[in-house]
Amino acid sequence: MNTISYHYDAQKITAGILHIGVGNFHRAHQQFYTNAILESEDQKQWGICGVCLLPSDEKTVHHLRAQDLEYSLTVCGRNGTDEVYKIGSLRELIWGIEDPEAVISKIASHSIKIITLTITEGGYNLDKETGEFNLNDEKIQFDLKNNGTPATVFGFVAEGLRRRKMENNGGITILSCDNLQHNGNTAKRAFMAFIEAQDKDLAKWVKMNVTFPNSMVDRITPSVSAEDIDRLTKKSGIPDLAPVYCEDFVQWVIEDHFIAGRPAWERAGVEFTDDVTAFENMKLSLLNASHTLLSYPSFLMGYRKVDQAMEDQVIVQFIRNFMDTDITPLVPAPANTDLEEYKNTLIERFANHSVSDQVSRLCFDGISKFPVYVVPNLITMIKAGMDLTRVAFLTASYRHYLKYKTDEHGHSYEIGEPWLTAEDQKLIDDEDPAAFLGLSAFKGAGLEGSLKFVERYTEFAGQIKNKGTGQVLKSIIK
Template structure:
């Protein structure tokens, strides 16, 4: 274990970035890169003001405040050697439930040049079929009608930008750091649709004064359980109430479209480009899609840790076949990237015993993940008359996971699907497996229209129910 010290006085750092969503991934990724950059004396204007907007954020807010907003990040090496960083880049922390006006004031502050976001794939409030912003959502309607009392991220940013405009606070960049293809374009569509519906004058100002770069982010960061806190503190000789741990791989590729200036993140390994499409396609189609492919079958077999699942040779072969046969034909390779090496590294990353990610984390919120990670390439596979065995098996496994909530060993579990609708629940409860194919997770594609897919899917549904996951998995390994 190596304890890594910073070389800057945190008290000299000013905030130039406001970040909404101070979760584990943000603290292992964007905060980490910024913390490294602050060692450069000419970059001290880029400290981060964190913003939390949910009632459930109270615990992490209080714990971070109790330790002067500092926390430890343990970077778990694939070679078994860990690095421990004490992160100082979080300079302010505002809890919107406690002080909503402070959030608005900070967005309006001219010193803030970048507003970054990790609000999850489902947090952009978009229709899964059309991609349009859902203006009729109850919370959205409240914020549209009560601009001075925002409750959603859209309401807060609109009100903050309105005051920024009034105060001549200058332009600002909104930078999505969520796992969405074209995440900047997605953020732009969501925020500008909301603002246009609420305030046309502000919408005109935003058009000229706000940019939305696309970005691609990558670093496996498990949830931190109470047992992890004890383990990490014992390992590191610390008493951190909110430690984070992650893998030793990290990547961040960003379109260089910052209207008000930006940190020199390229000095610490961030790649700036004119187009992130090939990077994000590669990552979503291989890493994120493979994580989803692994999640439900391995959980139903009985695995609860990803590295344990990766000791199962059948699962490893299943994932590798998916990468090579199903995904690679649809992945444009970024310049200077060895795709075979990238796939080999993914297998190593999944198997990292030091990280030991939770399978339940991969299973979380499939409703939001399928439309982003699985459906785009599945649509291409269907149109290209490709073999649909693996995606049909995955979706049959997902149905079994949601419907029966029992693994092959008889262990029951609860599912975590925050964006599941009452209509989804009826489709899951139905004894007709074809009804499940109308789930909101699959909007935008009619899986029932593919005879090959339906035949495979129905076959897998029946065999999984009668015999469990393992025999089916073995039957489809090539």
């Protein structure tokens, strides 16, 4: 195994980026790119100050601090060859639960030019039907009153920007790194709605002094279990309480709209563009939607690792048919992109044994994923009169996964749906499969108005219950 250490003096790196949400993906993606460009003498001001805002972040914070914020990243090659990178670009780490004032002060600091975010698809607090920011949320209401330590990311950022304005510390860029279509527009809509409601003077300043570029991010990064920590440490020979591992494929496309400057990430392979739309559509519609398509049927069939599921040629053909028949006609390829090669690479990435991603991770938070990855193209497919077989089967599989909580081998499981509402649960419990189409994940899609979709979906719901997911899946493979 090849170990690649950084060669810059970490003590001479200053933080120009503040990142909120120091999870595995961030540490395998943005930190990876940033670590590479810090080797250049003219980039020493672009280190990263990590910010964690949740009580559940305590273990990560303590582990990273125990090793001076350095950690190992194992990049798992599709050819079976791995490389280990020592990452030193995380120069500061603030835990908001422990020191909220430090978070606010850092956002306000003149040295910070960019705030980046990985707060998950559901973290932007947008109503799934209207797309509007939910001002009625209890924690949002608390922060709007500005009467204590902020309870949300919106409260922290608003307070930091308010102080930045007061201290005349200049403009700043807020760059979302979450898997959302037009994630910059989403971040702008959410933060501006909050700030407008809390402080109209600050909102005027933000409109003139804060930019929100869209970006597209891509790198499969599994969660890390205690067993993974032992495995990675033994394999690399590097003692590490907080290792990360990921696939060898990595991509980041960003709209070049940074009001206060940016790192030269292009030196490490980041692509800058005027419009990220075509890249977003390709990635969300092919990679993310295919992950969702794979997740629930595979889990119900008893698979717990993605690479194991990809050994089942029925599942592989199911995904390939979805990509070729359902999605390719709807997704124009970005310039200089070979769509056939991209799809072939996706199949290779999903089957990468060295990464061995968890199917449960793909199943997590379907309520937030369906509206972003599946529903937009499904609406287009319905209007165009396209074949709805595979997406109807996916929807029926999702219902079965949420409703019965037992796979076809009799193994029970816990679901991970942090945004599931009481009304959603009633629809899941309803014995009429059609009721499920009112789930918050599908609101605004009008699925119940498509007789063709409802009939196909209802048929699959009954078949999955009576025959099992695997047998039904075999029947729809062409």
